[in-house]
Structures are given as structure tokens and as C-alpha cells.
Amino acid sequence: MGYGNFEVKEFEETVIDIRRISKKTKGGNTIRFSALVVIGDRKGRVGVGLSKALDVSGAIRKAIESAKGKMIRIPLRGTTIPFSVEEKFSAARIILKPAPPGSGIIAGGPIRVVLESAGVRDAVGKILGTKNKASNVYACMKALKTIAKIDMRKKILKEK
Numbered sequence: 001m002g003y004g005n006f007e008v009k010e011f012e013e014t015v016i017d018i019r020r021i022s023k024k025t026k027g028g029n030t031i032r033f034s035a036l037v038v039i040g041d042r043k044g045r046v047g048v049g050l051s052k053a054l055d056v057s058g059a060i061r062k063a064i065e066s067a068k069g070k071m072i073r074i075p076l077r078g079t080t081i082p083f084s085v086e087e088k089f090s091a092a093r094i095i096l097k098p099a100p101p102g103s104g105i106i107a108g109g110p111i112r113v114v115l116e117s118a119g120v121r122d123a124v125g126k127i128l129g130t131k132n133k134a135s136n137v138y139a140c141m142k143a144l145k146t147i148a149k150i151d152m153r154k155k156i157l158k159e160k
Helices: 056-069 109-118 133-159
Strands: 012-025 028-040 045-053 085-089 092-098 123-128
Touching: 012 056, 012 109, 012 133, 028 056, 028 109, 028 133, 045 056, 045 109, 045 133, 085 133, 092 109, 092 133, 109 123, 109 133
Parallel strands: none
Antiparallel strands: 012 028, 028 045, 085 092, 092 123
16 A cells, blocks of 8 residues: 655754845846755754755755755753753854753744754743844754863763
8 A cells, every 4th residue: 555655754844044145246136045955853863954055945955955964963961951051153143051850941033043953841941132033043952062062071070
């Protein structure tokens, strides 16, 4: 029995931002689109991709491929992150803090998407500085990388 060509997706994909880019050229205007996409498996792996293409679907597809190549694994302590961290990327500053079970993700748009894709269910996040979605997403990824580094150091110290 055939049920069609369903494919089971390994990652959950979320489009955060789509922008139209217009460039003035000798022959007129060139219009392209940029897409910011976050992918994750909700089990501690998350990636972000930003790509441009002539059409929206092409930009999204390229951004997903880019995100798959930039996946990181983050440590989880139960349903939350193990440590509190403050990180800066470009003009964006963000703060991530662990939260008690059942409190949910208390964070603004782009940070919320990244944490949900990573599988964090309880955390507090605050965006300081810019409202640029791309900068805030990259700052959140940098913060998650910092958490992973701290967790690795703590595990190494425990082994000694």
C-alpha cells in the first residue's frame, strides 16, 4: 500500500525573517530575497542559516542547507539550560538564564525560536541593544556555544 511520498523530517525548520533586497544596476533593479532560518531537533541540536537567492523558496532552501552545516549541540539540565550567560554579537546583547520547571520560555521572538528549536523548555532570555533579528539570533547561538564550552570544562574538572 502506498501512502504517497512522505518524508520524515529530521529537523524542525522555522523561518524567522525574509527580506527583499533591491540592488541598483546599469540595466535596472535586481531584486533578490534573503532568508534567516533556524533548524533544530528539540533534543539539544540547533543551527542557524542566512542565505540569499532570486526567489523566496530558493533562499529558504539554501538557508536550511547552511544551517545544517552549522549545527551545534548544547547541554540540557532537565528542561532548562545549565548556566546563566550574557553574550554580545555585533550590536546585540542577550542574557540567558535557567528557569524552574514549568515556567516555559520567557524570551522575545528570535531567542524564543532558537531555544524552542534546541529543545529548551524552561529559560529566561532578554534582548538588549538592537532589534535586528539576525544579530539577536547569532548572539543567542554564541551564548549557547559558551554554555556548551562551560559544560565541557566542568565535566573535565569533575573527571580529574
